[in-house]
Amino acid sequence: MTRSTSASPVAGPVASRLVRRGGAAVLTVALGVGGYAAYAREPDPGYRTAIASVADVEQTVVLSGTVEPAGRADLAFATSGTVDRVLVSTGERVRSGQVVAVLDRTRLRREVAGARASLAAGRARLASDLDAQTEQVTVAVTTTATGTATSTATAADAGTQAAIGSLTARAASQDPPIDGEPDGALDGALDDALAALAGQQQAVLDAQTAASAALVTARDALAEQTALCAAAFTDESASTEPGAGDDAGSADTADADCTTALVEVQSAQAAVGGAQDTLAGALDKLSGTLATAAETIRADVDQPTTPDPSAPGGPSDAGGDQPSAAGPVQGAGASPASPATGSTTVSAATLARDQADIAQARADLATAQQALDGAVITAPWAGRVVSLAIDAGAEASVGGAVAVLAASGTSTVQLAVSEAQARQLSVGQRASVVPAGADEPLPGEVSAVSTVPSSSETDATTYAVTVVLGAPDLALPTGTTASVSIVTGTAVDAVTVPTSAVSDGSVQVLRDGAPPPVRVTTGVVGAARTEITDGVAAGDEVVLADLGATLPTGDAETTTGFGGGFGAGAGLTGTSGGFP
Incomplete structure (x- = not known):
C-alpha cells in the first residue's frame, strides 16, 4: 500500500508534482518565502x-458590511416651514x-423681533x-433725618432700620438742615440705607432666577x-412573552434607567424646594x-403741622387758626400711591415677578432665535451632495431628510458583528476589503470597535465595527x-501543522507505526495551518484527523476551529486543551 505525505503552502505559491520513478513515489516541491519542506x-x-x-x-x-463615507451628514431643518430656496443639486x-x-x-424674523421687544x-x-423702591x-x-417723624415699623432689615432709627435720634438734638440741604449725617445714613436696599433687591432677583431655573430642570427631569418609565413598562411586558429571548436583558436595563430617572426627579424637586425657600427669605x-x-x-x-407764627399768613397775620388750603391729606394706607412722592408703591413680590418675566422673555427669545437659525441648512464640511429630497415651495418638517452630504476623501465599511467576533477585533488590525463588483481587494484598517451592543429588532446582539479604507x-x-477579511492574529516562523490535524486539543503523532495522541498548545489558527507552541516539533509526522480528506490549499481564509476550545469562526488564539 502506498502512503502519501503532503504539506500545505503558507507564504507564496507552491507548485508540487508527483513523479514516479522505478515504482517509488517522489514529491517535488517548489518553495516560496517562508515555505516549508x-x-x-x-x-x-x-x-x-x-x-x-x-x-x-x-x-x-x-x-460582510456596507460602504459609507467617513464623513456623512444627513442634513435637515431644525424648524418647520415652507422651503424658500434650494441652492445645490445632486x-x-x-x-x-x-x-444648501x-x-x-418672514414669520420667524417677526417672532424674534417680538421676543426682543418683550x-x-x-x-x-x-x-x-x-x-x-429706591425713591x-x-x-x-x-x-x-429732618426730625418730623419716627419709624414705627419693626419688620425692616436691620441695616435699613438702623439707618433710619439713628437719624431719628440725631434729628432730635440737631438743628434742622439749612435751606433744605442735607447734612453729613444724612448723607451717610442715606448711603447705608440705599446700599442695604440694593443688596436686598439683588438677593430677590438672584433667588427668583435660581427658582425659575430649578423649575425648568425639574420639569425636564419629570x-x-x-418617557423612560413608559419604555420600561413596555419592555417588561415584551420580556414576559414566550420566546422573548434577549428582551429580558433589555427590560432590566430599562428598569435601571427608570429608577435612575426617578432619583433625578426627586433631586430636582428638592432643589426647587430649596430655591423657593431662599426666595421666600429674600422677599x-x-x-x-x-x-x-x-x-x-x-x-x-399723619403728624399735624404746627404753623410758624412769624411766617407770612400765619396766625399772627390772620388773627386766628386757618384751615389748610390743601385740605386733609390721605394716609399711605388709603391709596397704593406713596403720599410723599405720589409714585405707586412697588412690593418685593413685584420685583420677583419682574425677574420671572425677564427670564421667560429670555427663553422665548432664545427659542425664536434658534428657530430662525434652524431655517438655514449649511454644509458642515466640504464634500459632495449625494442625494437631495426637497424642492422650493415644499413643506419641511423638523428633522425631515433634506440632503445627504459625503465628505471628500476617506471611505469606511460599517460592520455589525457578534459578541464572539467582537472579542477578536481591536483597533489597528489589518483588513482586506472587496466591494461588490470589484476584482481586487482594497487595504484597510479597523478604526473602531464598539463595546456597547447595538439595538436590533432581532434577538441577535451585535456590535458596531468600522473599517477605514486606506x-x-x-x-x-x-x-x-463589501466582504471584509480582518487579520486577528499572526505568527512568523512558527511550528505549524495542518489545522485539520488538531482535534480536542491534541495531535496524533506517528511514531514507530502507531499514532498516539499528544497534547498540544495552539497559538494562531489559520484556515489551513495552526501554530503549535508546545507538544510538537518541526519534522514530526502528524496524522490528519480526516482520513482521505484533501488538504486545504490556503492560509488567509475564514477561520474554522477544530478542537482545542475553538468554535467555528471563533478563532481564539493561545488556547490549549487536553486529550480526555
Whole structure:
C-alpha cells in the first residue's frame, strides 16, 4: 500500500508534482518565502500524514458590511416651514459653510423681533420698579433725618432700620438742615440705607432666577422620567412573552434607567424646594425694609403741622387758626400711591415677578432665535451632495431628510458583528476589503470597535465595527456591500501543522507505526495551518484527523476551529486543551 505525505503552502505559491520513478513515489516541491519542506516517508497502512514545519500563519475573520463615507451628514431643518430656496443639486461639490437650503423666514424674523421687544419691556419695567423702591426708601430716610417723624415699623432689615432709627435720634438734638440741604449725617445714613436696599433687591432677583431655573430642570427631569418609565413598562411586558429571548436583558436595563430617572426627579424637586425657600427669605427681608419706609412716610403725613407764627399768613397775620388750603391729606394706607412722592408703591413680590418675566422673555427669545437659525441648512464640511429630497415651495418638517452630504476623501465599511467576533477585533488590525463588483481587494484598517451592543429588532446582539479604507477618493457608491477579511492574529516562523490535524486539543503523532495522541498548545489558527507552541516539533509526522480528506490549499481564509476550545469562526488564539 502506498502512503502519501503532503504539506500545505503558507507564504507564496507552491507548485508540487508527483513523479514516479522505478515504482517509488517522489514529491517535488517548489518553495516560496517562508515555505516549508515535505518529505516522502515509507508508507504506513491507513494513515494520511503531514509534516510539522516552520511557516508563517495568519488568523482571519471574514465579515460582510456596507460602504459609507467617513464623513456623512444627513442634513435637515431644525424648524418647520415652507422651503424658500434650494441652492445645490445632486452630485454638486460644496465647500464648508455653503448654504444648501433656506426656509421662508418672514414669520420667524417677526417672532424674534417680538421676543426682543418683550425682553426690553421687561427690563424697563424692572428698572422702573427698582427706582420706585429706591425713591421710597430715600424719602423715608430724609423724612426721619429732618426730625418730623419716627419709624414705627419693626419688620425692616436691620441695616435699613438702623439707618433710619439713628437719624431719628440725631434729628432730635440737631438743628434742622439749612435751606433744605442735607447734612453729613444724612448723607451717610442715606448711603447705608440705599446700599442695604440694593443688596436686598439683588438677593430677590438672584433667588427668583435660581427658582425659575430649578423649575425648568425639574420639569425636564419629570418629562424624561415619564418617557423612560413608559419604555420600561413596555419592555417588561415584551420580556414576559414566550420566546422573548434577549428582551429580558433589555427590560432590566430599562428598569435601571427608570429608577435612575426617578432619583433625578426627586433631586430636582428638592432643589426647587430649596430655591423657593431662599426666595421666600429674600422677599421677607425686602418687604420689611419697604414696610419700614412706608410707615415712616405715613407717620410724617399723619403728624399735624404746627404753623410758624412769624411766617407770612400765619396766625399772627390772620388773627386766628386757618384751615389748610390743601385740605386733609390721605394716609399711605388709603391709596397704593406713596403720599410723599405720589409714585405707586412697588412690593418685593413685584420685583420677583419682574425677574420671572425677564427670564421667560429670555427663553422665548432664545427659542425664536434658534428657530430662525434652524431655517438655514449649511454644509458642515466640504464634500459632495449625494442625494437631495426637497424642492422650493415644499413643506419641511423638523428633522425631515433634506440632503445627504459625503465628505471628500476617506471611505469606511460599517460592520455589525457578534459578541464572539467582537472579542477578536481591536483597533489597528489589518483588513482586506472587496466591494461588490470589484476584482481586487482594497487595504484597510479597523478604526473602531464598539463595546456597547447595538439595538436590533432581532434577538441577535451585535456590535458596531468600522473599517477605514486606506486609499483616498475611491468614489465608492454609498451603501455598497463589501466582504471584509480582518487579520486577528499572526505568527512568523512558527511550528505549524495542518489545522485539520488538531482535534480536542491534541495531535496524533506517528511514531514507530502507531499514532498516539499528544497534547498540544495552539497559538494562531489559520484556515489551513495552526501554530503549535508546545507538544510538537518541526519534522514530526502528524496524522490528519480526516482520513482521505484533501488538504486545504490556503492560509488567509475564514477561520474554522477544530478542537482545542475553538468554535467555528471563533478563532481564539493561545488556547490549549487536553486529550480526555
